Amino acid sequence: MSKLVGFQSNPRLKISELIPWVLALAVFFVLPDYLSLGAQILTYILFALSLDLITGYAGVVTLGHAAFFGVGAYTCGILSAKVGITDPLLLLLMSAIVCGLLGISTGLIILRTQKLTQLMLTLAIAALCFEVANKATTITGGADGLTGVVIGPIFGLFKFDFLNKTAYLWCLGILFIFWYLVRRLVYSPFGITLTGIKENKQRMQAIGVPVTSYLLKAYTFSAIIAGVAGALIAQTNQFVGLNLIGFEPSGEILVMLILGGVGRIYGAFVGPLVFLVAQDFLAKQFPEYWNLGIGLMLLIVVLFAKGGVLGIFDKVTVFRRSSK
Amino acid sequence: MDSFLAAVVSVLFYGVAYGMVLYVISVGLSITMGMMGIANLAHGVFAMCGGYILVTALAKYQIPFPIALALSFLIVAFFSVFLDRLLYKHIYDAPELEQVLFSIALIFISIAIARLIYGTLQQPVMLPEYLKDQFTFLGRDFPAYRVFIIVFSAILIATLWFGVENTKWGAMVRATVDNRPMAQSIGINTKLLFSITFAVGSGLAGMGGALGAEIIAIQPTYPFEQLVFFLIVVAVGGLGSLKGPFFAALLIGVLDTACKYWIPEVGAFFIYIVTIGILLWRPLGLMGKRA
Numbered sequence: 001m002s003k004l005v006g007f008q009s010n011p012r013l014k015i016s017e018l019i020p021w022v023l024a025l026a027v028f029f030v031l032p033d034y035l036s037l038g039a040q041i042l043t044y045i046l047f048a049l050s051l052d053l054i055t056g057y058a059g060v061v062t063l064g065h066a067a068f069f070g071v072g073a074y075t076c077g078i079l080s081a082k083v084g085i086t087d088p089l090l091l092l093l094m095s096a097i098v099c100g101l102l103g104i105s106t107g108l109i110i111l112r113t114q115k116l117t118q119l120m121l122t123l124a125i126a127a128l129c130f131e132v133a134n135k136a137t138t139i140t141g142g143a144d145g146l147t148g149v150v151i152g153p154i155f156g157l158f159k160f161d162f163l164n165k166t167a168y169l170w171c172l173g174i175l176f177i178f179w180y181l182v183r184r185l186v187y188s189p190f191g192i193t194l195t196g197i198k199e200n201k202q203r204m205q206a207i208g209v210p211v212t213s214y215l216l217k218a219y220t221f222s223a224i225i226a227g228v229a230g231a232l233i234a235q236t237n238q239f240v241g242l243n244l245i246g247f248e249p250s251g252e253i254l255v256m257l258i259l260g261g262v263g264r265i266y267g268a269f270v271g272p273l274v275f276l277v278a279q280d281f282l283a284k285q286f287p288e289y290w291n292l293g294i295g296l297m298l299l300i301v302v303l304f305a306k307g308g309v310l311g312i313f314d315k316v317t318v319f320r321r322s323s324k
Numbered sequence: 325m326d327s328f329l330a331a332v333v334s335v336l337f338y339g340v341a342y343g344m345v346l347y348v349i350s351v352g353l354s355i356t357m358g359m360m361g362i363a364n365l366a367h368g369v370f371a372m373c374g375g376y377i378l379v380t381a382l383a384k385y386q387i388p389f390p391i392a393l394a395l396s397f398l399i400v401a402f403f404s405v406f407l408d409r410l411l412y413k414h415i416y417d418a419p420e421l422e423q424v425l426f427s428i429a430l431i432f433i434s435i436a437i438a439r440l441i442y443g444t445l446q447q448p449v450m451l452p453e454y455l456k457d458q459f460t461f462l463g464r465d466f467p468a469y470r471v472f473i474i475v476f477s478a479i480l481i482a483t484l485w486f487g488v489e490n491t492k493w494g495a496m497v498r499a500t501v502d503n504r505p506m507a508q509s510i511g512i513n514t515k516l517l518f519s520i521t522f523a524v525g526s527g528l529a530g531m532g533g534a535l536g537a538e539i540i541a542i543q544p545t546y547p548f549e550q551l552v553f554f555l556i557v558v559a560v561g562g563l564g565s566l567k568g569p570f571f572a573a574l575l576i577g578v579l580d581t582a583c584k585y586w587i588p589e590v591g592a593f594f595i596y597i598v599t600i601g602i603l604l605w606r607p608l609g610l611m612g613k614r615a
Contacts, residue, residue: 061421063365109600113607115420116363116563120555121603127552128596135591247548251428258425288439295432302426303414 020269024172028165036164036236041276042171043232048257048268049175049182050225055254056263057186058218059198060111063119063250064126067106068099068223070245071129072230075099077146077240078139086152088170092231099227103220111215123247130246145241149234160235167236174232178225183265185221194218255294258301261308270309333464335582341470343577344477345536347570350557351484352525358501358564360416360518363423366430367529368547368554372438374400374530375447375542382450389452393534400530401523408522431547438544447542473535481570484528488566497521501564556599562612571610 027038051065072095079085079094110121133140140146153159158166185191197204197211205211234240243249252275260271283290305312353367374396381392407430415426457468488494500507500514508514533542540550557576561569576595583594602610 055421059421061424063424109604113603115361116357116555117559117603117607117609119363119365119420119424120552120559121600123552123555124596124599128593128600131591131593131596135589135593247552251548254425255428258421262421288436290436291432291439292436295429295434295436298425298429298432299411302418302422302429303411306422 017266020266021172021176028168028172032163032165035168037276037280039164039168039171039236040233041272042168042175043229043236044253044256044272044276045269046171046175046178046229046232047226047253048260048272049178049265050222050229051253051257052262052265052268053182053185053225054219054222056257056267057191057198058194058215059201060215060219061119062110062122063247063254064122064124065222065226065253066245066247066249067122067126067129068103068226069230069233069249069253070126070133071102072096072099072227073234073240073244074133074140074146074230075227076231076234077149080150080234081146081148082139086150087156088151088154088235091151091235092174092228095227095231096224099230100220100224102227103223104216107216107219107223111212111219123250126246126250130242133242133245141240143242145239147239149238149240151235151238160238164236171232171236174228178228179265182225186265190214190217255298258298259308261310264310267308267310274309330464331585335585336578337466337474338470339578339581340574341473341577342536342539342581343574344474344481345532345539346553346557346577347532347573348477348480348535349529349532350554350561350569350573351481351566352522352528353554354558354561354563354565354569355497355501356518356522356525357558359497359504359514359521362412362416363420363427364412365424365427365551365555366434366547367526368550369430369434370400370404370526370529371533371536371540371550371554372434372542372544372546373403374533375537375540375546376438376442377530378534378537379447379449379542383448389455393531396534397527397531401527404526405519405523408519412522431551434547435544438546442544444544447537449537449542451538469538473539477535480528480531485566493517493520553595556595558609560599560602560609562609565609565611568609568611 024038024042028035031038047065047069050068051062054060054065055062075095075098076091079091085091085094106125110118110125113121134142136142137144151160154166154170158170160166186194193204193209193214197209197214201211230244233244253272256271256275257268258271259275260269260273261267279290282293286293301308349371350367352370353364356362357364377396377399378392381387381395382389387395411426411430415423418426451469455469455472458465459468459471460466488497496507496512496517499510500512500517504514533540533546540546553576557569557573560576561567561572575598579598580592580595583590583592587594606612
């Protein structure tokens with residue numbers, strides 16, 4: 001027997017679901033030196049959550065999700081550095097709007113196609129955004145990155161500090177809000193319909209579900225979340241570079257999500273945590289072996305450990321229960 | 325006016341050479357994906373391997389160019405059979421997401437290995453003297469190497485098309501692309517057929533990578549950087565189609581060269597716009613049979 005995941009599990013909030021938040025708060029007090037890595041991880045968790053919604057629940061595989069992450073970051077950065085808007089909440093909102101519009105328009109294009117063509121289109125759209133960010137140097141800073149991003153205090157009260165204390169809590173708060181929204185969404189009839197579409201598109205179409213319209217809504221919402229995550233990282237780093245947009249970050253976030261476990265909310269929490277902490281410790285010391293390690297690990301997950309880290313936990317708990 | 329015409333001729337010339345290389349690399353991807361439906365994003369790895377084999381054979385072992393080119397085909401083809409039997413067979417019927425991740429994993433590993441052996445720098449190609457000359461035709465100079473690429477690829481492509489359209493192997497391949505369960509049920513060993521086709525397709529990719537080593541720089545990030553172009557060629561041409569990707573590759577080759585020549589400041593922007601436009605117009609690609 002396998003453990004029930006996704007919409008099949010009980011939608012009521014379990015005590016264990018509070019663990020990540022308690023841990024996150026504990027990190028704030030216990031490891032003050034790691035808050036900038038922490039804020040980074042929180043934004044990537046939000047980004048992974050948005051990808052989980054569209055890939056894990058709705059079954060649309062995308063190689064270009066960083067287009068939204070990057071556009072969100074650049075929107076925030078450009079509005080701050082070139083236009084002079086510094087209110088963090090307003091900037092998040094603007095990034096959300098821009099990415100929402102981008103999500104609708106690109107969603108209309110990619111959801112017309114299937115499989116490989118769809119993959120290619122997601123990739124092409126990310127590459128297109130990369131190319132714009134790379135070549136429009138007067139606005140985006142090109143390969144040098146966008147500097148001069150100034151972020152004012154949150155609600156006019158809390159200033160961003162050097163230790164990233166404010167940024168950490170700000171990211172945590174935003175993540176909490178979107179976690180709650182996504183959680184509600186996956187257990188709602190809408191979310192269950194998405195899972196149905198993932199399982200069997202033709203059948204859902206046949207029983208009268210407007211598949212494309214559902215997918216478009218999910219895709220747009222996912223784009224908005226990714227855009228907000230991008231804006232958060234721009235605010236935390238006060239810098240936007242090409243490494244946030246294009247194919248490479250898109251592939252990386254997919255790897256993180258798979259590592260944690262796809263199609264389950266907390267997979268998006270575990271994956272970025274493991275990946276970014278490992279990257280922080282290993283990639284600096286063994287840069288040439290980092291890619292090799294990631295590749296081998298991914299291969300093992302795909303061939304032997306479907307469900308990622310959390311999938312392994314499930315198997316262990318099921319095994320324990322059945323052996324009792 | 326005359327200088328503009330000269331520019332058009334050289335853009336066409338360089339663009340066609342680039343397009344030919346793109347097609348030789350991508351055609352295997354189109355056919356194998358049409359047969360088995362595997363989203364093999366790691367196809368560029370084979371092209372990169374071919375490029376490294378050629379470069380190493382020329383520079384380190386002083387092997388004559390034609391033999392080095394043949395080696396890049398043979399070694400990559402054998403290597404791909406090995407990979408197919410060892411790894412790919414596990415994901416034939418896996419969901420799309422797993423195939424994508426599996427091939428991304430292969431890309432990561434190949435990048436790391438290439439970097440460990442060759443370092444991050446672009447590999448120079450030690451061409452033989454007779455390919456470094458210039459051809460003079462109608463009062464214009466054409467580099468011999470590009471002429472060689474075009475002529476050699478044209479012969480290769482003609483042979484391939486003849487093989488697919490007129491041999492028994494080709495008929496079986498076409499039958500399997502059209503309807504795999506039916507082909508299987510009338511006695512075609514589709515798995516064996518796939519392995520052979522996969523080897524030929526990968527070998528061609530290896531040879532394409534070797535042929536185009538001077539056009540598409542051989543460096544560890546090759547499989548990632550070129551992936552979008554290979555996928556564009558296959559998707560725009562039409563998945564499972566033999567001839568569609570040829571026209572797509574020529575279009576992309578010429579367009580890319582033209583953009584780099586006249587409007588370098590926009591980069592590959594137009595390629596993506598044209599790709600999206602074509603797929604909006606024909607979601608199955610120019611000559612696609614299915615999505």
